[in-house]
Amino acid sequence: MPSRSDVITPALLREWALPVPTGGKEARGTVLVVGGSRFTPGAVLLAGVAALRAGAGVLQLAAAESTAASLSIQVPEALVIGLPETGDGAVRGDPGDLLRGLVTEADVVAVGPGLTDIGATGELLRLVLDAAGRETALVLDAYALGALSHAPDLLAGSGRRVVLTPNLTEARHLLGRDPGDDLDVEAVELAGRYDAVVSLYGHIATSDGRAWREESGDAGLGTSGSGDVRAGLLAGLLSRGADPAQAACWAAFAHAVSGQRLVPRYGRIGFLARELLDEIPYTIATV
Template sequence: MSEPTPVTPNLLREWPLPEVGGSKYGRGQVLVVGGAAKTPGAAMLSATAALRVGGGRLTLAVAESVALHVAVALPESGVQPLAQDDGGHVAVGAIQSLTDDLGSADAVLVGPGLDEPEGSRDLVAGLAAAVGDETVVVLDAFALGVAADLVDELAPLRGRLVMTPNSGEAERLLGRDCSDDHTDAAEIAGRFGAVVSLGGIIAAPDGRAWAKGTGAGGLGTSGSGDVLSGAITGLLARGADVAQASVWATQVHAAAGDRLAVQVGPMGYLASELLGEIPRVLVEFGA
């Protein structure tokens, strides 16, 4: 296995993102599905990141008990309430209320803020049949925790799927201990036909791989992964392919952390603070 290609600002400038359209529809329709009653903030971080990288029209699907609050807190988004159980978890069958949104979205992110296996598994298992033929899908957080035994259900999404596991989720996807991000990301990519961003390594199912060229320990904070998955989704909605969106977003996310490490300190900055840095980093990289 060859070494991953280091990601540099020059590499990104030579791999320019697609030109964006002049309207919110021209910049792509984003759907973020997550946000149980106790954890709507994760979905909101992802959704905001999708807008910060230039995504156009945003819809957030969250548990019905928090949908109104989310609509007020994030006025840029349309909000779709999801059926929930007595514990506030997104319920089995909730995907039925997303038929129109899944069918029209350019990019769909599932996972941030989900917190219960049965409802999450039902969502992930039904995705391929519900999304449009050209819709790209990102799985993050709890959606990855239930995806290990859904290889067949996710098979129609091969080539238009991105997965953003942390080390624990990678171990669950592979059913073994994980210790080498490149090897592990490549194996997940091959198994699911997905581009995988794991620990700063981006692996494609065709064997290509990249390594982010910046970023430090401060990114290991609550909500940081939600920002990354949202940024990938927004770039996909703009028209980037799965590898390009993953490479660009992983590097932009890390560089935003670098900026905050200088402004705030190497540790202690918040995931929500990354959001304001993303547009500035994109400009620096020529986007």
């Protein structure tokens, strides 16, 4: 039987209003994005800027050391640190104490955008889980989900504030089989299996079986870098104080509606992921 889920509408979100922090940037939290490689620094940039657009107060980027200087110029709002690389340009799994210290101090850590080595990503994920405080929120995306599928007990029973953002390929790895047609059901199964909130193509589920779905997403969101924007958007909402399920629902809506806002200018499938970034604040503000 298909699962029951609530449609994410502006009315639902208005009843589930986002926190509005007062005070300085520290009140809006620190987001740390861990990702990238020599050849994929753009994923970290997209996720990081999306986090700021969603309301994060402080942004830190940890990416392959060969890309750190250019990232610091392209995202002058962020602290950028370079992580050791393999010969192939992937981030190594033993980056040292500097990353551990940043994880310890962050309010939200997003792991995965642009990472390219599954073994090293698994080591990075274990480092993050070891160093993060119990209240630190985590967003796991891309290769971090592949690494999690190889170690499914990492989160089970941990009680951590975690959101997983799989696409269909990543969902297949996490499930150990091809997903069925009812993505509500699959999201609920994944949430229960990994003890996390799951955002699967606009289908949101919690480990206790609550579920929502976003129905306004369009084909244009299936573009390179779009998932990195969504992961960063989620991290930014968590940073400003949203709980994981709330952040996942708001992020799914803001991601989809930001895409809709671009259609009159670029068509249904002509816009770029980076063009979503400037639409995010207005979309959130006008719910």
